[in-house]
Amino acid sequence: MELIQVKGLKKSFQDTDVLTNVSFSVNKGDVIAVIGPSGAGKSTMLRCLINLEQVDGGTITVEGETLVGDGTYSEHVKVKNITSKMGMVFQSFNLFPHLSVRKNLTMPFMQVKGASKEDADRLAESLIGKVGLSGKMDTMPSTLSGGQKQRVAIARALMLNPDIMLFDEPTSALDPQLTAEVLNVMKQLAADHMTMLVVTHEMSFARDVANKILFMCDGEIAEEGTPEEVFRHPKDRRTAEFFGTSSGNRA
Amino acid sequence: MNWSDIVTTTAALMQGFGVVMMLFAVTLAAAMPLGFFLTLLTRSRFAPLRWLTNGYIYLMRATPLMLQLFFIYFGMPLVSDFFKRLFFSAIVCAMVGFVLNYAAYFAEIFRGGLLSIDKGQYEACQVLGLNKFQTTVRVILPQMFRVALPSITNESITLVKDTALVFAISVPEILHYAKVAVSRTGTVFPYMIAFVIYLIVNTLLQLFFNWLEKKTSY
Numbered sequence: 001m002e003l004i005q006v007k008g009l010k011k012s013f014q015d016t017d018v019l020t021n022v023s024f025s026v027n028k029g030d031v032i033a034v035i036g037p038s039g040a041g042k043s044t045m046l047r048c049l050i051n052l053e054q055v056d057g058g059t060i061t062v063e064g065e066t067l068v069g070d071g072t073y074s075e076h077v078k079v080k081n082i083t084s085k086m087g088m089v090f091q092s093f094n095l096f097p098h099l100s101v102r103k104n105l106t107m108p109f110m111q112v113k114g115a116s117k118e119d120a121d122r123l124a125e126s127l128i129g130k131v132g133l134s135g136k137m138d139t140m141p142s143t144l145s146g147g148q149k150q151r152v153a154i155a156r157a158l159m160l161n162p163d164i165m166l167f168d169e170p171t172s173a174l175d176p177q178l179t180a181e182v183l184n185v186m187k188q189l190a191a192d193h194m195t196m197l198v199v200t201h202e203m204s205f206a207r208d209v210a211n212k213i214l215f216m217c218d219g220e221i222a223e224e225g226t227p228e229e230v231f232r233h234p235k236d237r238r239t240a241e242f243f244g245t246s247s248g249n250r251a
Numbered sequence: 252m253n254w255s256d257i258v259t260t261t262a263a264l265m266q267g268f269g270v271v272m273m274l275f276a277v278t279l280a281a282a283m284p285l286g287f288f289l290t291l292l293t294r295s296r297f298a299p300l301r302w303l304t305n306g307y308i309y310l311m312r313a314t315p316l317m318l319q320l321f322f323i324y325f326g327m328p329l330v331s332d333f334f335k336r337l338f339f340s341a342i343v344c345a346m347v348g349f350v351l352n353y354a355a356y357f358a359e360i361f362r363g364g365l366l367s368i369d370k371g372q373y374e375a376c377q378v379l380g381l382n383k384f385q386t387t388v389r390v391i392l393p394q395m396f397r398v399a400l401p402s403i404t405n406e407s408i409t410l411v412k413d414t415a416l417v418f419a420i421s422v423p424e425i426l427h428y429a430k431v432a433v434s435r436t437g438t439v440f441p442y443m444i445a446f447v448i449y450l451i452v453n454t455l456l457q458l459f460f461n462w463l464e465k466k467t468s469y
Binding site: 051052080086087088094095097111142156157160 | 371374375376378380385389390393394467
């Protein structure tokens with residue numbers, strides 16, 4: 001079943017064309033790694049899906065509902081309804097620094113879903129356990145390591161029970177050891193059949209966990225396929241060049 | 252000056268102290284929300300509203316508070332009978348003047364606090380599905396207030412001292428009673444008692460805000 005369909009996405013900032021023509025689709029249960037050189041438009045593409053950026057043209061359909069059709073956005077309520085099916089994890093975590101870990105998880109859930117404190121607490125405790133931070137429930141984000149913050153951010157996104165999780169370079173701000181603990185949580189999610197779209201520079205994660213790779217370059221998808229196809233037998237010259245320069249130290 | 256003089260003088264000054272505290276409380280309670288409202292107006296999508304608000308803030312900050320008080324108390328009643336009745340009482344004029352003036356300063360303080368909040372906070376709120384009101388009340392305001400707190404402390408201490416200005420529009424505050432007592436006793440002690448009262452108030456205020464800063468730090 002197709003969860004997301006993207007066709008002919010275009011986006012520019014001032015005079016720079018960031019996305020020239022992006023089309024792809026996401027099936028239920030897919031774990032898609034979006035890779036490519038800096039400035040390829042990976043993050044912008046992800047941000048367009050959840051309406052943090054507005055596209056200039058193209059179509060985005062999520063679970064059969066049109067977020068933007070041929071450059072024209074649906075009305076506000078529908079857009080909100082569509083984006084609520086997705087959760088997002090940022091490179092810079094974006095936890096609420098003035099709230100405890102518990103409240104970071106429960107506050108949005110209670111506000112958005114109108115849930116009771118008891119239900120929110122119960123769900124928060126189970127999710128925070130799932131990301132391995134049961135002991136940290138009542139601490140403040142400032143006392144956590146980067147890896148712990150990102151795991152809290154993942155749990156916070158999961159509170160709202162999204163069908164699709166978007167990850168925007170979730171480990172780029174972390175050192176290798178902390179990266180591993182975040183990637184482990186993401187692998188766990190993948191094993192639970194969460195549909196995931198991950199913008200990443202972690203080639204091992206892309207190769208071992210993803211079932212599909214999107215290689216982006218110059219604002220378009222230069223190549224897509226299974227990790228085997230893209231890593232071992234790249235068809236596009238730019239893909240081959242990218243691995244030629246990056247596989248030595250990253251793969 | 253003997254002990255009974257000190258007791259009578261202090262008692263008289265405490266009457267002025269009551270007026271000062273009332274002016275202080277009313278100004279803080281009204282100028283802070285009004286200031287935040289002005290901050291929101293300076294971020295309005297409607298340009299004339301932004302210009303008007305910025306112009307107001309500029310006017311209030313670029314002219315003496317004393318002049319503003321004179322304008323309201325002595326000037327406005329000359330404009331029409333309506334203002335004559337509205338601005339009849341000196342204490343009412345003092346409160347109106349202080350609230351209007353301090354709101355402009357608080358607007359600037361809050362603007363700085365808002366600027367310090369990372370764009371990622373708004374984005375996190377959006378992807379979690381919080382609406383504008385929830386975002387403002389649950390996420391932005393608490394952080395803005397925390398960043399602005401040291402400036403709010405500073406402004407509050409200035410406010411306590413600024414209340415002495417209403418002496419000039421004949422509101423019977425601490426200075427008024429001190430001056431009367433100095434003439435009556437022919438000594439400098441009433442002024443010294445006034446010093447002590449201001450010192451005690453601002454020390455307590457500082458301690459309170461220190462406690463608040465510690466309590467709200469994250």
